[in-house]
Amino acid sequence: MLTDPQRRLHHVTGKQPFEMIVARHGPAVFRVCRAVLGPRDADDAWSETFLSALKAYPDLPGDANVEAWLVTIAHRKAIDVTRAAARRAVPVADVPENPSARGPGPRDLERDLDLSAALAALPRKQREAVAYHYLAGLPYAGVAAVLGGSADAARRAAADGIAALRKTYAATDFKGEDQ
Amino acid sequence: MSDEQEAAGLLDALPAVTGEQLRALHDRLASQADAEGLLDVAYRTLDTPVGPLLLAATARGLVRVAYDTENHDHVLTILGRQLSPRILSAPHRLDPAAREIDEYFAGRRREFDLPLDFSLAHGFRLTVLSHLAGIAYGRTASYGAVAAAVGHPKAVRAVGTACATNPLPVVVPCHRVVRSDGSLGGYLGGLAAKRALLALEAA
Numbered sequence: 001m002l003t004d005p006q007r008r009l010h011h012v013t014g015k016q017p018f019e020m021i022v023a024r025h026g027p028a029v030f031r032v033c034r035a036v037l038g039p040r041d042a043d044d045a046w047s048e049t050f051l052s053a054l055k056a057y058p059d060l061p062g063d064a065n066v067e068a069w070l071v072t073i074a075h076r077k078a079i080d081v082t083r084a085a086a087r088r089a090v091p092v093a094d095v096p097e098n099p100s101a102r103g104p105g106p107r108d109l110e111r112d113l114d115l116s117a118a119l120a121a122l123p124r125k126q127r128e129a130v131a132y133h134y135l136a137g138l139p140y141a142g143v144a145a146v147l148g149g150s151a152d153a154a155r156r157a158a159a160d161g162i163a164a165l166r167k168t169y170a171a172t173d174f175k176g177e178d179q
Numbered sequence: 180m181s182d183e184q185e186a187a188g189l190l191d192a193l194p195a196v197t198g199e200q201l202r203a204l205h206d207r208l209a210s211q212a213d214a215e216g217l218l219d220v221a222y223r224t225l226d227t228p229v230g231p232l233l234l235a236a237t238a239r240g241l242v243r244v245a246y247d248t249e250n251h252d253h254v255l256t257i258l259g260r261q262l263s264p265r266i267l268s269a270p271h272r273l274d275p276a277a278r279e280i281d282e283y284f285a286g287r288r289r290e291f292d293l294p295l296d297f298s299l300a301h302g303f304r305l306t307v308l309s310h311l312a313g314i315a316y317g318r319t320a321s322y323g324a325v326a327a328a329v330g331h332p333k334a335v336r337a338v339g340t341a342c343a344t345n346p347l348p349v350v351v352p353c354h355r356v357v358r359s360d361g362s363l364g365g366y367l368g369g370l371a372a373k374r375a376l377l378a379l380e381a382a
Contacts, residue, residue: 015259015260015264016256016259016264017220017255017256017258017259017264017266018259018264018265018266018267019222019255019266019267019268020255022205022208022267026196026201026204026205027195027196027201030196030200030201030204031193031195031196034193034194035190035193043204046204047204047207047208047211050204050208051208051211051212051215051217054208054212054217054265054267055215055217057264057265058263058264058265114192115189115190115192115193116193119193130190134186134187134190135190135193162186162189165189165190166189169189
């Protein structure tokens with residue numbers, strides 16, 4: 001039962017414990033990091049994103065769109081991670097590591113590698129637009145807010161990215177295969 | 180199938196994060212947050228003979244123990260508003276508390292030796308709670324006796340309220356406060372829990 005001061009507080013702020021933010025949005029942010037950066041740097045980008053989000057969380061307005069906020073942070077962290085990787089002169093279009101020994105079966109892994117390579121081959125802005133719209137579920141106006149530019153430009157970047165993926169990745173056509 | 184769905188389907192091969200990966204990422208986040216002073220409230224649950232207890236600690240010490248009947252998710256949400264929303268499941272900070280509470284329920288511990296954070300108690304309630312630690316293991320005191328002991332002999336009901344809102348049950352022994360006629364009175368964890376604790380201490 002809530003005491004009176006608790007009830008008053010209840011009306012003042014509507015913020016959930018950060019644990020619930022991690023549980024609810026952690027998986028989608030991971031897929032975004034993976035799509036934008038590839039498997040090798042996704043862990044670091046995810047960690048940096050949520051650490052940074054935790055720091056800023058008390059100041060986030062109670063009615064803010066948490067998903068869009070997290071994608072904005074992930075976007076900046078992905079740029080940082082890429083810059084750091086470039087400074088270390090690590091080859092960019094490397095073959096991704098096996099993500100997990102107990103992970104997907106050989107065929108799934110093959111598809112995953114193909115898709116990672118296809119995503120890595122996209123221009124950065126297209127890859128980001130595809131990830132933020134299709135994986136994070138942001139509307140194009142939200143994607144534009146993260147990337148800069150107009151919603152139309154974001155829509156075009158995502159459409160171009162999907163068209164390129166269709167050519168490079170879906171050309172191997174896995175349709176109809178059992179999963 | 181719409182173009183949107185078909186396009187999204189292209190990305191299906193991108194593997195979803197597994198529970199195991201997410202746990203590893205979460206644990207890394209919790210330890211980094213702790214190291215950088217960003218983990219304002221750490222929590223875990225502990226199975227006990229009186230049901231699962233939620234244990235929460237700030238950097239200063241154990242700040243909240245909650246019974247299952249209080250609804251742990253709800254308690255965490257309230258903690259987020261009262262203390263800070265920077266709350267993560269981070270069992271490590273609660274290791275000492277979990278160990279001592281385990282020992283208590285195993286009958287091997289009669290006093291808790293843990294840093295406590297009384298941020299959630301104020302004024303007269305805090306005075307009452309501070310006094311409760313003085314009621315020895317296996318003993319009881321009446322609400323009236325506690326009221327008299329803290330210098331407000333007429334504040335019997337306020338003592339009852341202080342016990343009912345004890346943020347640290349079990350560790351701060353409000354279960355040792357009973358009615359003057361010897362009946363149990365109330366308990367925030369339910370009377371069965373109060374009876375179990377008193378029986379444990381009487382053994």
